[in-house]
Amino acid sequence: MNEQGYNIYIGVNPRKQFDKSGDDNVLHGRFFFADFDNIAPGDGCGIWEFVSDRIYRAGIDVPDLAIFSGHGIHTYWKLPEPMDDLDRWKKIQGGLAEKLDSDKAIKNPERLMRLPGFKNVKKEPVDCYIL
Numbered sequence: 001m002n003e004q005g006y007n008i009y010i011g012v013n014p015r016k017q018f019d020k021s022g023d024d025n026v027l028h029g030r031f032f033f034a035d036f037d038n039i040a041p042g043d044g045c046g047i048w049e050f051v052s053d054r055i056y057r058a059g060i061d062v063p064d065l066a067i068f069s070g071h072g073i074h075t076y077w078k079l080p081e082p083m084d085d086l087d088r089w090k091k092i093q094g095g096l097a098e099k100l101d102s103d104k105a106i107k108n109p110e111r112l113m114r115l116p117g118f119k120n121v122k123k124e125p126v127d128c129y130i131l
Contacts, residue, residue, distance in 0.1 A: 002118045009112035012076070026109040028082040029089035033113065034063075034102040037072030047073055048131055058099045066131040067113075070120025073131070074113055 002008050014027045036051045045053075048066065051073045055063065063075035083089045086109050094107040119125040 002121065005121050007121055008115045008118040010115040011110065012113055013109050013111075021110065023086065023108050023110045026086060028084045029086060029093075029109055030079055030082050032077045032079070032089075032093055032096050033106065033111070034075045034096060034100050035069070035072065035106045035113070036075070036100075036102050037069070039072060051075065054100055060096075060099070067116050068127075068129055068131055069114045070126035070128045071122065 011026075012031045012033060013029050015025050016027050017025055036047075036054075039047050039050055047068075051066075052062070055075065061077065064078045065076040067074045067076075089109055090107055093109075094104070096102075097104050097106055114120060114128045116128050116130045118128055120128050
């Protein structure tokens with residue numbers, strides 16, 4: 001499907017039921033994540049260096065996973081235990097986006113993110129891969 005022009009996404013947090021959408025269908029939070037798109041850091045610095053410096057300056061641990069999404073970077077922090085209180089999860093997730101100055105829309109537990117190994121075909125096709 002990716003070769004036919006479809007973008008490929010994955011739900012980071014597990015679902016209760018197959019083929020049902022909505023935040024109420026999320027079982028629990030397993031990850032916090034951030035989306036850094038359309039970054040032009042300059043000064044000879046690459047996108048990852050800019051993002052990792054922003055994370056460091058925020059006093060946040062290095063992410064467990066970083067993905068080049070085709071037009072930016074997605075970072076993921078795995079929780080030691082799944083978080084069942086999704087209202088609390090949303091509050092922390094929103095605070096993370098504020099602290100990192102990343103995409104503020106990335107605060108719902110149902111959020112779909114790009115799956116590495118495929119092309120981002122939003123614009124010109126670009127590989128999406130694990131950094």
